[in-house]
Amino acid sequence: MFIQPWDAALDDAEWQTWVAEGHDFGILSVNGLPGHPPAVVPTHFTVDGTALLVHLARPNPDWKAIEADPNVTFTVTGDCAFIPGPWRAKPDVPATDGVPTSYYAAVQFTCQAGIIDDPAAKAELLRRQMAHFQPDGDHAPIDPDQPPYARMLPGIRGLRLDVTEVRAKFKYDDHKPVEQRTDTARRLTQRGTALDVPTAAQQLRRLNRIGTWKS
Incomplete structure (x- = not known):
C-alpha cells in the first residue's frame, strides 16, 4: 500500500480509534501454494492486545496455504467515496480539467498466523469475539463440553494473528x-x-487536526 506523507496516520491512536469505532471486518490475504494465486478471505475480526482474532470454517481450502506460510496480511478499509474531477479543479482551470480521485481509510496489518485447534482455546477465542460483537451476552455459554458449542466447535478453526507491523x-x-x-x-x-x-466526517476530522498541510 503506497502512502503519501499527507495520507499517513498522524499517530497510532488515530488508526486504533478508527478500528475501534466499528471497522471490524476485513480481508485476510494469504500467500498461495506453489502454482496458485494468493488466497483472499473476507471475515470479521476482534482485536486482542497486539493480535487479531479470527475463526474460519474447517472446510476452508485456505488452511493449507496458512499452514505452509504463516506470514499473512489483514486489511481493513472504509469511509470511502469517489471524488469527481470538477470538485478538485484548481480555481484557474476549467472544472472539467480537474482530476478525480478516491478517498478512503485503510489499515494494513502484517501478521504471523497461529492456528488454534484446541477446543478450550477455540472456545476462549469465541468468547472474546462474542464479547465484542454481542456484548449483551444474549447467547448460550460457550463451553467446549456443553451444547450447543460442543457440537459446533469441531467445525471451525481459530486464528491468532500476531501483528508485527x-x-x-x-x-x-x-x-x-x-x-x-x-x-x-x-x-x-x-x-x-x-x-x-462518513467520508466527509473523516475529511473534516483530519482537516481540524492538520489545518494547512506543511511538508
Whole structure:
C-alpha cells in the first residue's frame, strides 16, 4: 500500500480509534501454494492486545496455504467515496480539467498466523469475539463440553494473528487547500450516497487536526 506523507496516520491512536469505532471486518490475504494465486478471505475480526482474532470454517481450502506460510496480511478499509474531477479543479482551470480521485481509510496489518485447534482455546477465542460483537451476552455459554458449542466447535478453526507491523492510510486530500477540503466535505454530505457522509466526517476530522498541510 503506497502512502503519501499527507495520507499517513498522524499517530497510532488515530488508526486504533478508527478500528475501534466499528471497522471490524476485513480481508485476510494469504500467500498461495506453489502454482496458485494468493488466497483472499473476507471475515470479521476482534482485536486482542497486539493480535487479531479470527475463526474460519474447517472446510476452508485456505488452511493449507496458512499452514505452509504463516506470514499473512489483514486489511481493513472504509469511509470511502469517489471524488469527481470538477470538485478538485484548481480555481484557474476549467472544472472539467480537474482530476478525480478516491478517498478512503485503510489499515494494513502484517501478521504471523497461529492456528488454534484446541477446543478450550477455540472456545476462549469465541468468547472474546462474542464479547465484542454481542456484548449483551444474549447467547448460550460457550463451553467446549456443553451444547450447543460442543457440537459446533469441531467445525471451525481459530486464528491468532500476531501483528508485527501496522501501516495506516487516510487519503482525504490533506495536502490541498483548506477551502477546497471544506467544500469537498460539504459536497459529499450534500450528495449523501453510500459512504459519502462518513467520508466527509473523516475529511473534516483530519482537516481540524492538520489545518494547512506543511511538508
